[in-house]
Amino acid sequence: MSTAERVGYYGEFGGRFVAETLVPALEELERAFETHVKSASFQSEWRGLLASYVGRPTPIYRADRLAHDLGLEPGTLSELWLKREDLCHTGAHKINNALGQVLLAKRLGKTRIIAETGAGQHGVATATACAMQGLPCEVYMGAVDVERQAPNVARMQMLGARVIPVESGSRTLKDAMNEALRDWVTNVRTTHYCVGSAAGPHPYPLLVSELQRVIGDEARAQLAEQVGPPDAVIACVGGGSNAIGMFRAFINDPVALYGVEAAGEGVETGRHAATLTAGRVGVLHGSRTRVLADDFGQIIEAHSISAGLDYPGVGPEHAWLASSGRATYLTAKDDEAVRSAYQLARTEGILIALETAHAFARLADIARSEHLRVGRPVRLAVCLSGRGDKDLATLLERKP
Numbered sequence: 355m356s357t358a359e360r361v362g363y364y365g366e367f368g369g370r371f372v373a374e375t376l377v378p379a380l381e382e383l384e385r386a387f388e389t390h391v392k393s394a395s396f397q398s399e400w401r402g403l404l405a406s407y408v409g410r411p412t413p414i415y416r417a418d419r420l421a422h423d424l425g426l427e428p429g430t431l432s433e434l435w436l437k438r439e440d441l442c443h444t445g446a447h448k449i450n451n452a453l454g455q456v457l458l459a460k461r462l463g464k465t466r467i468i469a470e471t472g473a474g475q476h477g478v479a480t481a482t483a484c485a486m487q488g489l490p491c492e493v494y495m496g497a498v499d500v501e502r503q504a505p506n507v508a509r510m511q512m513l514g515a516r517v518i519p520v521e522s523g524s525r526t527l528k529d530a531m532n533e534a535l536r537d538w539v540t541n542v543r544t545t546h547y548c549v550g551s552a553a554g555p556h557p558y559p560l561l562v563s564e565l566q567r568v569i570g571d572e573a574r575a576q577l578a579e580q581v582g583p584p585d586a587v588i589a590c591v592g593g594g595s596n597a598i599g600m601f602r603a604f605i606n607d608p609v610a611l612y613g614v615e616a617a618g619e620g621v622e623t624g625r626h627a628a629t630l631t632a633g634r635v636g637v638l639h640g641s642r643t644r645v646l647a648d649d650f651g652q653i654i655e656a657h658s659i660s661a662g663l664d665y666p667g668v669g670p671e672h673a674w675l676a677s678s679g680r681a682t683y684l685t686a687k688d689d690e691a692v693r694s695a696y697q698l699a700r701t702e703g704i705l706i707a708l709e710t711a712h713a714f715a716r717l718a719d720i721a722r723s724e725h726l727r728v729g730r731p732v733r734l735a736v737c738l739s740g741r742g743d744k745d746l747a748t749l750l751e752r753k754p
Contacts (some may be wrong), residue, residue, distance in 0.1 A: 362556030364674035370555040372640045376535075379542045382462065384557040390461050391454070391564065400454050404568065407486070408449050411572045412438045414580070414735070419701040424718045431721040432731035433581065436738045437573045439596065440706065444479050446740030447569055447596045452479035452548055454565040456487050459546035466541065467491045469548040470534040472499055472527030472592070473662030473709060474506025475740055476550030481515035491515040494533045496526040499661045505744045524655040527592075527665045531639050551593025552669035555640030559669050566599025573735055574603040581733065586610040586724045589737040590713040591683065592627065592663035594672045596739035601681065610682065610727070612720050613672060614713045616658035617685035627656035629668045630676045630683040638667040644676070659688035659748065660708035662740075686715035692752045695742060707740035708748065 362368050370380060390396050404410040414435050421434040439447040452469075459467060467484050469491070471477030477493040484491035493510055497519040500507055510517050523529035531554075538547040552562040570587075577584055587604050589597035591613035601611050618626035626632065629644050636645040638653060646654050646666035656666040675681035686694075694714040698704050706714070713736055724732040742749065 362560075364671045365677060367641070367643050367670035367673040368556055368559060369642050370640060371637045371642065372555050373539055375539050376542060376555070379538070380555055380557065383561070386458055386462055387557050387561055390458055391561065396457065396461070400457055403453060404450065408443045408453065409441060410568065411576070412441050414438065414573060414576045417702050420698055423697060423701045424721070426718055426721055429731050430725045431734065433733045434717070435577065435584065435733070435735045437569060437600065437735060439569060439737060439739050440704070440741035444475070444482050445743065446475040446479070446707065447566060447599060448476040448479035448550060449482065450568055450599070451550065451562050451565040451595060452476060453483045455546065455548045455561070456480070456483035456489065459548070460487060460489070462546065464544060464546040465489070466545045467548055468494070468534055468537050468545055469550060470494045470527065470530040471550060472496070472530065472664055473660065473707065474499065474503040474510070474744060475662065475707070477515065477517070478506050478509045478513070480548050480550070481510045481513035484515065485513045492518060494518050494520055494530040494537070496520050496524070496530045498525040499527065499530070502748065503661055503744050526656070527661065528653070528656070535639065551595045552598045552671060553593040553639060553641060553643070553667060559641065559671055562595050563598045563602055563671060566595050567602035569596065569599040569737060570601060570603030573600065577735060583607060584609055584735040585728055585732040586612055586720055587735050588612045588614065588713050588717065588720060590663065590709050590739060591615050591630070591668065591672060592665050592709065593667070594669035596737050598669060598671055600737040601675070605680065610724060611675065611680060612716070613681055613683045614716045615683055615685045616660060616663035616712055617687045618657040618659070620687060621685060625657040626685070627658040627663050627665060628685045629666060630672065631685050641670050643667055643670045644673045659691060659752070660712065662707070662709040663712065684716045684719070686712040689752070689754070690715040692749060693754045695749055696754060704738070705742040706738060707742045708745045710739045713737065
């Protein structure tokens with residue numbers, strides 16, 4: 355199934371809507387994707403570090419106790435498999451992309467790395483990659499997220515990164531990305547902007563998804579070797595990097611794809627981050643995609659208990675997968691995510707990030723839906739995108 359009709363587009367979504375100052379840097383990055391990222395030498399270096407430094411391949415784990423605790427009718431769910439990205443160095447999938455981009459930046463002669471972060475995991479991953487590659491790193495982070503993700507702020511600082519709190523707007527991920535883009539415009543010759551999600555202007559959605567598809571490629575091969583293909587693949591969706599990384603390997607297979615967005619306090623309340631469910635087509639951070647906007651096209655604030663999903667846009671490939679019907683996007687509220695985090699902790703001994711917990715909140719519904727579709731017990735595979743250390747204070751405060 356082809357994802358792009360035009361270069362840089364996924365159907366009607368994608369493109370490059372940026373200031374002229376950034377066009378040469380984006381064109382350079384586009385050329386670098388073809389000449390460097392696809393080259394044997396880059397792949398050897400990057401994949402070597404994924405194995406020796408990041409800890410790939412990450413395992414898949416059969417979560418039988420959780421499957422039983424979901425309370426499904428007998429004969430509905432046969433197996434529930436978790437792709438354990440929480441076991442990566444730094445505790446999440448973000449290191450796959452950050453390490454690849456930092457290696458690429460060095461090949462392009464860049465001497466400074468900047469990044470944006472919401473939950474802090476991409477910031478930690480970028481700071482980690484910069485530390486091991488000897489490059490200075492500055493991370494923009496919304497002031498609200500600096501407060502609610504204090505453990506990750508401390509980790510970034512210990513790794514040598516400068517964390518810059520952003521006080522404008524809603525003081526969350528959207529505003530951090532705004533400030534990072536402003537910085538990049540000013541310092542584009544010396545600086546590489548390490549975007550954390552499969553969003554932004556072309557070629558970032560392509561670059562990030564290709565660096566993250568290692569998740570899905572591994573999961574697909576592991577499942578094929580151990581038990582056979584899944585009936586459905588599930589992941590949480592904010593900007594969408596872990597989900598597109600998982601989905602990419604299965605897009606051309608007869609496998610259902612499910613993304614779960616943050617419904618916050620409820621889509622009907624307006625306090626949510628369910629862009630694909632309740633958004634409209636617009637332009638945000640250099641890409642035509644689906645956004646949360648008012649009747650005049652102005653971006654409105656998103657809300658989620660999870661800092662990594664608290665974003666009023668989504669990667670353009672997800673917008674295309676939704677509009678084409680190839681993937682189905684559901685939502686989970688804040689309290690549902692909290693309950694799912696506790697459920698997994700107490701059935702399987704795994705502490706997950708609040709972002710990841712949104713995907714787990716819809717597992718029972720997806721199992722029932724897929725059982726009706728295929729007429730037999732189903733096999734589900736979910737991307738466990740990150741560990742929950744950073745969210746312990748929130749989880750304890752919101753204990754169900």
